[in-house]
Amino acid sequence: MPEPPLPHSALEPPYSVEPKRLLEHLTTAVVLLDGALNVRWMNPAAESLLATSRVRVMGQRLESLAGVDGCVEAVLLKARDELHPFTQREASLALPSGESATVDFTVTPMSADELLIEIEPRDRLLRISREEALIARQETIKVLTRGLAHEVKNPLGGIRGAAQLLERDLPDPQLAEFTRVIVEEADRLRDLVDRMLGPNSMSRHEPLNIHKVLERVRTLLEAEHPRTRYVRDYDPSLPELEGDEAQLIQAVLNVARNAVQAMEEHDIDIPCLTLRTRARRQFTLGAERHRLVCELGIIDNGPGIPETLRETLFYPMVSGRAEGSGLGLSIAQSILHQHQGLIECDSAPGCTEFRLLIPLESHH
Known part of the structure; x- marks a missing residue:
């Protein structure tokens, strides 16, 4: 007796998909x-x-x-x-x-x-790897800096107190000048350590317009460096972001002031600083993807950042200027981290761009 034929479903897949689809x-x-x-x-x-x-x-x-x-x-x-x-x-x-x-x-x-x-x-994957390494380095720096601050400030307090007690018991009032030097230098070191730690107040995140921050920074820089040309390239469609206005002004001012000072030190014929804002959609910062991110660009036509400094640019006490303290960019990066953002940098002779990236979603 012949075997019954196999059902149609056993001969063909239940459905077929066109390769083009x-x-x-x-x-x-x-x-x-x-x-x-x-x-x-x-x-x-x-x-x-x-x-x-x-x-x-x-x-x-x-x-x-x-x-x-x-x-x-x-x-x-x-x-x-x-x-x-x-x-x-x-x-x-x-x-x-x-x-x-x-x-x-x-x-x-x-x-x-x-x-x-x-x-x-590969750009997104390469950028994610670079940003994750940057965030990890910044966290390591923060831990080391806090440990250093603790070890330095404790003996400084003792030195300052001992100098004040010694000043009371000195037989000659003229010798008090030396104890005042000790107190003043101890205070200077304490202030330096505090600056290394970044803002000493908690961030108060409130809705703010990032262009108001940029206009405040531009006004301050125009008063300090009137020879520089300032270009505004704003995206008026940007929504408000939640952040600490005073801290963001400090972060932007630190980056922009560094750029203007570098152009002046190298006698650029027509120093130009561009302040630019853009919105980036579905943007990844570190390992986290954000629906909308504010990109704040600070672009100058200065000499560029030396290759030897680019990897350590955001480390404390690292500066390319003889008079620089090396704390401005470190503090700015720390402020951006408090806003779940970060700072990136691309540099070549004649065009250096710092990008401050801040998520526009609410963090409550």
Whole structure:
């Protein structure tokens, strides 16, 4: 007796999905090129990465969409000719917006006339790693500084008290001058340690307009450094953020004053300081993703920060200026941490930018 036929569900999967539909839902950017490196197709993730639409770029060469150097193009041609897949780590692409992106890409030759490229952006991951390292270093500095402050302030109090008692028992009033020097120097060291610890008052977070903070800083700097040109590039759509206005003024002023003083010390012909605000959506600070972040840029056209100082820029007592105490940036970073934010820096001769990043969500 013949066996009954298998049910239809046993012969085929319960449903089928078109490969094209799968590619369109990937978060990895996928681009299909022909043998001449012209675009034949791309998925929505690639459209987002390259900031263009598939319809507009169909038939155009890849290098016209994203600036690729000769090395990357040679890799694509080699993969096409040898029919061998290739992966490139941390390659640089120049995007149509003028920005550059660091990506990992894998090229897979499907035939002599078809190249499939998978592009994975690396900027966000690299920035997260850099920010996590920065936050970890700042926490370590905070612990060390507090321990140092405790060890220094205790004997300073004893020295100051002993000097005051000694001054009362001195037979010659003229000798009191020396005890006053001891007291004054002990007070100076105490104040220095207090400044290393940052603001000594608790943050009082209240709704505030960040542009009011910037205008206060600009007014102070114009009075101190009238030769500098100040440019305002504000985003008026920014909502209010919750923070301590006095502390944020101090943080912005510390960063901006450093920039203006560096330009003056190097005799820049037309010193220019730009204060810029932007909103960043779905932005990651450290390991935490925020729906909306305020980016406050402080940009100068000074000489740039020496390479040797960039890794230790936010450490206490580190300064590139002979008269600097090295506490301004450390205190500013500490204030930003109290607002769940941080400070980043990019520097090159003629353009140094400090970015103060502050979440705009409520922390209550």
